[in-house]
Amino acid sequence: MDRRKFLKRSSLASGLFFVPSFVKAFEQVTSSCLGYKRLVIIQLSGGNDGLNTVVPFRNDLYYKERPTLAISKNDIIKLNDDVGLHANLEPLKRLYDDGYLSIINNVGYPNPVRSHFRSMDIWHTGTDSDKYLQSGWLGRYLDHYGKHPHSAIEIDESLSLAMKGDTINAIATQDPKAFYNLLKDPYFKNIHNHQNDAHLSEHNLGYLYKSMIAAESSAKYIYETSKTVSTSKEYPNNSFGKQLKTMAQFINSGLDTKVFYGSLNGFDTHVNQLNAQKRLLKTYANSIGTFVQDLKDNGTFKDTLILTFSEFGRRVKQNASLGTDHGTANNVFIIGEHLKKQGFYNNMASLTDLDDNGDLKFEIDFRTIYATVLNKWLDVNDEKILNKSFKQLDFI
Helix, strand or coil: CCHHHHHHHHHHHCCCCCCCCCHHHHHHCCHHHCCCCEEEEEEECCCCCHHHCEECCCCHHHHHHCCCCCCCHHHEEECCCCCEEEHHHHHHHHHHHCCCEEEEEEEECCCCCCCHHHHHHHHHHCCCCCCCCCCCHHHHHHHHHCCCHHHEEECCCCCCHHHECCCCECEECCCHHHHHHHHHCHHHHHHHHCCCCHHHHCHHHHHHHHHHHHHHHHHHHHHHHHCCCCCCCCCCCCHHHHHHHHHHHHHHCCCCCCEEEEEECCCCCCCCHHHHHHHHHHHHHHHHHHHHHHHHHCCCHHHEEEEEEECCCECCCCCCCCCCCECCCEEEEEECCCCCCCEECCCCCCCCCCCCCCCCCCCEEHHHHHHHHHHHHCCCCHHHHHCCCCCCCCCC
């Protein structure tokens, strides 16, 4: 086999799946390591402005610091006498009214970083801001408790650091049929037929060859299981809506997957924020609303927990370009049927007691949320995955 052709074609394959060569060892793990509960992570990339998402409309300082950017009192959805949601989050208001939404305010971490890439790495790895890891918190969950490559799936062309482990990585795919057909390609079949060739023992090529071979069974399983289910729900006709539609198809088909990951980009709103965030929040809320209803109609919502986060919030004070700059603390949305703390988990951040940069002070370390989800929802040892112990919360 021409190794140069292999390397060229493998660049295409690497966009669809990421499975290390030793993944077969995990197929021997018993099913008791994984229950039936599923975790869905939604990443709002770019730093969503939490103050214009969950709006303190009775706070005069909010309007003083944002004379042209603040959301008008007539354009919010009131949740109580002091706080409301952005007008384009009506589907979340319905979840709030049904007791399916918990809003955790002032989430962040000590010594915050305002770089998109570094802050996202911190959220993905679940480590301190001065430490660097090559594995993500969900990847390490797979290391310890995964039983096959599709124990976690990201609905994307590439894999986030959060989903990469030290010994096993999740699968990334947007289209189960395309994923399956790629591995049916005669070229990859030829790889499978040559798996005993001497060059499989070479470090780099061996890793790539064996990764493709190991992915074949997962690709077939994902496609043949998920194709048995279709939805009558009309998801928003955009990339995020399509992500959630695929995710719902996977969940409703009974796919043996514990973690699903999706993302919505574009929240870095330094300029003309109002229209950009308005569009993005509408995309997010309408897609999430349809997704939850799809799961409810199929009896799978009761076993699904949805966590939405962004790498940081925005500054309290608007900038000169009718936008906001990188901040620190932000809100996190938890959506599920079995919430112990419905509505607001805690109070909004103070707008008078800011840090030296004019940012909101964080109150809740995001890793306490991770620890809670791991221990109370996925029923695993959170300390083993996060490498230290964190106080757990009581939202589930």
